[in-house]
Amino acid sequence: MHFHAYAYRGPGEAVQTFDAVRSPGGIGFETSPVPPERTSAWLAKPARFIKATWDDPAEAVAWLKRQYAEIQPSLSHPESQRHAPDVRTLAATALDTLQRGNDVVWAWWLTGGNYIDMAVVCCPNRDLDTHCPLGRR
Numbered sequence: 001m002h003f004h005a006y007a008y009r010g011p012g013e014a015v016q017t018f019d020a021v022r023s024p025g026g027i028g029f030e031t032s033p034v035p036p037e038r039t040s041a042w043l044a045k046p047a048r049f050i051k052a053t054w055d056d057p058a059e060a061v062a063w064l065k066r067q068y069a070e071i072q073p074s075l076s077h078p079e080s081q082r083h084a085p086d087v088r089t090l091a092a093t094a095l096d097t098l099q100r101g102n103d104v105v106w107a108w109w110l111t112g113g114n115y116i117d118m119a120v121v122c123c124p125n126r127d128l129d130t131h132c133p134l135g136r137r
Helices: 039-044 057-074 078-083 087-099
Strands: 002-011 052-054 104-109 114-123
Touching (some): 039 114, 057 087, 087 104, 087 114
Antiparallel strands (some): 002 052, 002 114, 104 114
8 A cells, every 4th residue: 555645725715515627527527726525536637647656654644733733824724723732632643544444635724715634545555446547556
């Protein structure tokens, strides 16, 4: 198993529930940068959407932590973060989750109405019967 990273950062209103661009086979799915409704469906998008690939889940978690450090100053409603798990706890949970073969998504609202969705997807994926976008086995 290996792990692919994906990320969307942009207007929150672009991420609409039940939107065709968020479902494999839907009009615009292959060209839209918005996250699919099912995390595993990132694998059905063209390989150009992959931000990085690793064999070691710890490297994937390190990527998530770096991405979080970059966006943390832009988090919307920082006062609500006081009650949320800290990044060390999130990272430990993410590592355990990936080691068990499950996908991980970290997503937050940012200032200015923007939204960020960072996903690490297991490949192959038990939720989606598809080939690796990079042709890896």
